Amino acid sequence: MLAYILKRLFLIIPVLLVVSLLSFMIIQLPPGDFVDAYIRGERGRGRTISSEEEASLRVRFGVNDPFLVQYGRWIAGIVRGDLGVSLALKESVSKIVAERLPLSALISLLSFLLVNLIAIPIGMLSATRQYSVADYFFSILGFLGMGVPQFIFAVVMLWGIYSFTGQASVGATSPEFVGQPMSMAKFLDLISHLWLPALIAAATGTAGTIRIMRANLLDEMEKPYVIVARAKGLPRRKLLYKYPFRMALNPFVVGLAGVFPGLVSGELMVSITLGIPTLAPVLLQALEMQDVETAGSLVFIISTLSVVGILVSDILLAIVDPRIRYE
Amino acid sequence: MDTLAPLLQVQGLKVHFTSKEGTVKAIDGLSFEVYPEEVLGIVGESGCGKSVTALSILNVLSRNARIVDGTILFRRGAEMIDIARLDPDGEAMRAIQGKEIAMIFQEPMTAFSPLHTIGDQIGEMIELHLLGTPSAGGTPPRAAPPPKPGLLNRPAVRRWVDDQTSAILGKVGMPNPKEILHAYPHNLSGGMRQRAMIAMGLSCNPRILIADEPTTALDVTLQAQVLRLMKQMQADYHMAIIFITHDLGVIAEMADRVVVMYLGRVAETAAVDDLFHQPRHPYTQALIRSVPKTSGPLEKLIPIEGTVPSPMDMPPGCKFHTRCPQAIPGRCDVREPELIPVAAGHAVACWLYADGGAA
Ligand SMILES: Nc1ncnc2c1ncn2[C@@H]1O[C@H](COP(=O)(O)OP(=O)(O)OP(=O)(O)O)[C@@H](O)[C@H]1O
Ligand SMILES: [Mg+2]
Numbered sequence: 001m002l003a004y005i006l007k008r009l010f011l012i013i014p015v016l017l018v019v020s021l022l023s024f025m026i027i028q029l030p031p032g033d034f035v036d037a038y039i040r041g042e043r044g045r046g047r048t049i050s051s052e053e054e055a056s057l058r059v060r061f062g063v064n065d066p067f068l069v070q071y072g073r074w075i076a077g078i079v080r081g082d083l084g085v086s087l088a089l090k091e092s093v094s095k096i097v098a099e100r101l102p103l104s105a106l107i108s109l110l111s112f113l114l115v116n117l118i119a120i121p122i123g124m125l126s127a128t129r130q131y132s133v134a135d136y137f138f139s140i141l142g143f144l145g146m147g148v149p150q151f152i153f154a155v156v157m158l159w160g161i162y163s164f165t166g167q168a169s170v171g172a173t174s175p176e177f178v179g180q181p182m183s184m185a186k187f188l189d190l191i192s193h194l195w196l197p198a199l200i201a202a203a204t205g206t207a208g209t210i211r212i213m214r215a216n217l218l219d220e221m222e223k224p225y226v227i228v229a230r231a232k233g234l235p236r237r238k239l240l241y242k243y244p245f246r247m248a249l250n251p252f253v254v255g256l257a258g259v260f261p262g263l264v265s266g267e268l269m270v271s272i273t274l275g276i277p278t279l280a281p282v283l284l285q286a287l288e289m290q291d292v293e294t295a296g297s298l299v300f301i302i303s304t305l306s307v308v309g310i311l312v313s314d315i316l317l318a319i320v321d322p323r324i325r326y327e
Numbered sequence: 328m329d330t331l332a333p334l335l336q337v338q339g340l341k342v343h344f345t346s347k348e349g350t351v352k353a354i355d356g357l358s359f360e361v362y363p364e365e366v367l368g369i370v371g372e373s374g375c376g377k378s379v380t381a382l383s384i385l386n387v388l389s390r391n392a393r394i395v396d397g398t399i400l401f402r403r404g405a406e407m408i409d410i411a412r413l414d415p416d417g418e419a420m421r422a423i424q425g426k427e428i429a430m431i432f433q434e435p436m437t438a439f440s441p442l443h444t445i446g447d448q449i450g451e452m453i454e455l456h457l458l459g460t461p462s463a464g465g466t467p468p469r470a471a472p473p474p475k476p477g478l479l480n481r482p483a484v485r486r487w488v489d490d491q492t493s494a495i496l497g498k499v500g501m502p503n504p505k506e507i508l509h510a511y512p513h514n515l516s517g518g519m520r521q522r523a524m525i526a527m528g529l530s531c532n533p534r535i536l537i538a539d540e541p542t543t544a545l546d547v548t549l550q551a552q553v554l555r556l557m558k559q560m561q562a563d564y565h566m567a568i569i570f571i572t573h574d575l576g577v578i579a580e581m582a583d584r585v586v587v588m589y590l591g592r593v594a595e596t597a598a599v600d601d602l603f604h605q606p607r608h609p610y611t612q613a614l615i616r617s618v619p620k621t622s623g624p625l626e627k628l629i630p631i632e633g634t635v636p637s638p639m640d641m642p643p644g645c646k647f648h649t650r651c652p653q654a655i656p657g658r659c660d661v662r663e664p665e666l667i668p669v670a671a672g673h674a675v676a677c678w679l680y681a682d683g684g685a686a
Contacts, residue, residue: 130390222389224437230387232452232527233424236416243440322511323441 001325005315012307016300020078023299024071027292033063034087037289061087074293078300084293088285093297096282102182103172104278105263106190107270110198112259115205116252123213128240130218138210145207153200154273161196172276197270216251220244246320253316260309261302332402333360334567335384335428335535340397340411342376342383342591351638353379355591357397358666361535366561366568368582368599370575370614372635376591377571378433381537384569385430386415401535403427426456429533433540435520439512446508449495449527450488456531457491458484492530498563499526499556518549522556529560536561537569542577554581575618579603584672587611590638590646593666597673607675609651645678653679 035057039049049057058064062073077084083093126135161167172193177186220226221244229239268280279298286294318324342354353376361367369377382388384399399410401423413420432438439448458476474483489508496504499522512520521541528536538557542550554577561568570581578585578599585602587595587610595608606612613631633650636642642649648659658678666674667681 224432224434225440227382227387227389228430228432228438229440230415231385231424231430233421233426233455234451235421242443246442247440321442323513 001318005311008311008314012304012311015307016303017075019303020075020296020300021071023303024074024292024296025067027287027290027295027299028067028070030290032290033058034061034290034292035063038087041289070292074296077293078297083297086282086286086294087291088289088294089282093294096294097279097298097301100277100279100282101264103190103194103276104266104271104280107194107198107201107276107278108259108263108266110191110194111201111205111267112262114198114202115209118202119206119209120213120252123210124217124240124245126210126214127217127221135214142207142210145203146211148203150200150204150269151273153203154197154270157196157200158274171274194276197267197274197276200274201267201270212251213248216248217244220247223247250317250321253320254313256316257306257309257313260305260312263305264298264302331362334363334402335361336398336400336402336407337380337384338398338400340380340383340399341395342379342388342392343395344389344392346391349639352641353392353591353638354383355641356663357588357592359586359593359596361567361569362584363534363567364561364565365583366570366581368578368585369569369571369588370573370578370585371588371594372573372631374635374638375588376638377573377588378539379591380588381430381539381569381571384410384535384537385424385428386410386413386420387424388415401427425452425533426531427533428535428537429528429531430537430539431521431524431528431541434544435517435524436512436544438524439520441512443511444508445496445510445512445515445523446489446492449523449530450492450508452527453491453495453530454484454488458488492526495526495530496523499523499529499560501526517545518552521545521549521553525553525556525560529564532564533566535567535569537571539571540573541570543572543574550577557581575614587614590635590641592646592663593674593676594647595673595675595677596666597670601670601673605670605673607669607673607680608647608677609653609679610647611675613650645676655679 035054038057039054042049062070065073074084081094083097085091086093086096089096122138126138129135172190173186174189174193177189180186223244226239226243229243230236234242264279265283266280267278268284270276271278271280272284283295283298285291286298337360338358340354340357341352344351344353357376357380359367359369369380371377379388379392382392383394388394394411397411400407401410402408403423408419408423410420410423413423439445454476458473474480474487476484493504493508496507501507501519501522507515507519507523512523515523521544525541528538541557542553545553557568557570558581568581570578572578582599584598585596586593587602587608589610595602595606595611597605602611603615606615610631617630631650632652636646636649642660644658644660644662645651645654645664648654651659654660655678664676664678664681666676668674669680
């Protein structure tokens with residue numbers, strides 16, 4: 001098992017290299033480059049840029065260099081732990097990540113917790129009381145949650161907040177904490193701001209998870225091993241938790257892999273609508289402006305988290321399911 | 328055997344399934360008895376309702392099934408309990424499940440949970456039914472009396488349960504029962520898994536053991552071993568066995584009495600010798616003819632003609648008349664025959680034997 005984990009960890013390096021090369025390529029694929037986007041932006045603000053200025057910008061940002069040179073420069077930085085500089089925000093990507101990652105991660109984790117704390121018990125209720133009033137109620141609620149787009153939730157919530165407080169955005173912290181180092185008070189303030197976006201982000205996931213839990217359990221409850229357990233005379237509640245519930249959890253362990261990249265890239269819609277400075281909007285902007293180093297670095301972090309997430313869920317799966325043993 | 332009171336009496340049982348396509352009348356007026364310490368063979372083609380019968384007796388039918396009529400009377404001491412009227416999840420039913428009536432399932436791979444050890448899955452049943460019941464001794468007597476249940480006594484309980492479990496695993500011929508306790512189903516071979524399944528069925532000394540095609544999933548040598556084991560266990564534990572199979576050869580080897588089922592009803596019931604020597608029902612006769620003989624001159628194998636009608640769309644009258652070479656038009660396709668006694672312990676549901684045996 002340990003040897004297997006080490007091997008998997010070692011394999012991550014070539015995977016990341018290939019992924020980063022590919023993503024770097026794809027980011028540059030559309031016509032034009034960062035300078036074009038920059039000039040367009042300046043023109044929009046009514047400033048004209050001479051062709052000499054444009055040429056010097058191209059040299060300064062290195063956008064004229066061949067693709068491999070640009071990639072080499074960036075990956076060399078990555079290896080040294082330098083994520084490059086965001087041309088658009090004129091700040092080091094490391095600093096942006098340090099500022100925004102905690103917010104992204106916090107929202108993602110909160111919504112992950114909300115999804116599972118709400119969905120698993122409801123899914124169980126729906127499955128064990130199939131076709132009851134409660135089952136129908138949660139089924140309808142679930143389909144609504146899945147059908148309504150996230151940004152509609154967000155906009156409706158925002159409207160609600162506006163009509164109560166007169167503020168048009170949620171933000172991440174109260175003004176007095178901006179720029180302050182992390183403290184207990186600031187953390188609590190963060191949570192008090194972030195539960196709403198987390199709740200909105202959780203809505204869709206909760207609806208889906210209820211359906212999955214319900215379907216998994218209904219499926220498991222008719223399996224021969226459950227009939228055997230009933231034929232033993234086990235108390236039904238104990239039986240439910242010990243056998244079908246345990247089995248129905250397996251897909252969730254697999255799904256855990258998806259939580260990791262979501263720590264960085266998740267909740268884009270909510271962040272933009274509610275004006276929360278998470279990483280997802282930065283990534284979107286970097287992609288729009290072909291800010292290759294910023295986009296490349298963020299994609300690199302996301303890929304790393306994805307690969308690690310898969311490894312973690314594989315290990316957990318091997319722990320909860322004795323049929324799976326890695327050599 | 329007839330002098331004894333039956334241990335189990337199934338009377339006029341009807342079990343229906345509701346499915347998207349319609350109602351399946353899987354069991355449609357089934358009656359038979361099980362006497363103490365006998366092996367009752369139930370035989371019939373695939374889909375005739377053998378497994379549904381077994382699941383009904385244990386009250387573990389699936390959600391879309393309903394016992395619409397009939398009784399399943401189980402005798403405990405002086406009282407007769409109607410299992411068909413008990414809440415499937417209630418305490419009274421759970422006290423019977425596993426303890427009084429246990430079952431060996433057809434497919435031991437899917438019948439065990441893949442996530443729990445064999446020791447856990449057998450042990451939980453022993454702990455549930457035998458802990459705190461000092462009279463649990465039975466035959467054969469248990470080596471040590473059970474410890475007091477309770478949280479503080481947990482380690483002692485665990486040890487006792489493990490001892491009981493490995494004892495029963497040893498009894499069914501597991502080579503190293505102490506290790507098997509910690510094995511998962513996928514660690515065992517098919518034959519070993521079925522032995523573990525049998526051990527589980529026996530673990531609480533049931534008075535009735537239902538074996539639903541316990542050897543179908545095994546190869547021929549293993550089949551013979553498992554059959555021998557079951558006979559041995561029946562001799563040791565003095566229980567009644569309901570042995571379900573579609574293999575007449577196995578019936579001949581195992582059963583004392585036989586129930587031949589066709590589409591959810593009894594076609595014929597008799598002591599095993601009578602059934603093979605004097606089969607009365609055309610269906611039984613056809614079944615016996617369709618079995619290749621292993622000894623004597625090679626006869627032509629005669630398959631039963633026609634196909635089994637869909638249980639969703641049953642023919643009127645005797646359900647076998649569509650395939651019966653001796654069907655009497657105007658009679659067999661109109662009314663369904665009841666069981667008619669033709670000899671001591673021998674009854675047949677066929678119009679040919681009505682009015683004192685017109686045939
Ligand atoms: N869960 C279910 N839902 C609907 N119909 C069912 C269900 N279980 C069994 N049936 C139907 O009940 C009838 C009897 O099935 P059963 O499993 O008892 O047959 P069997 O005699 O055990 O056959 P086999 O020899 O193949 O095991 C069949 O027609 C089957 O389709
Ligand atoms: Mg069957």
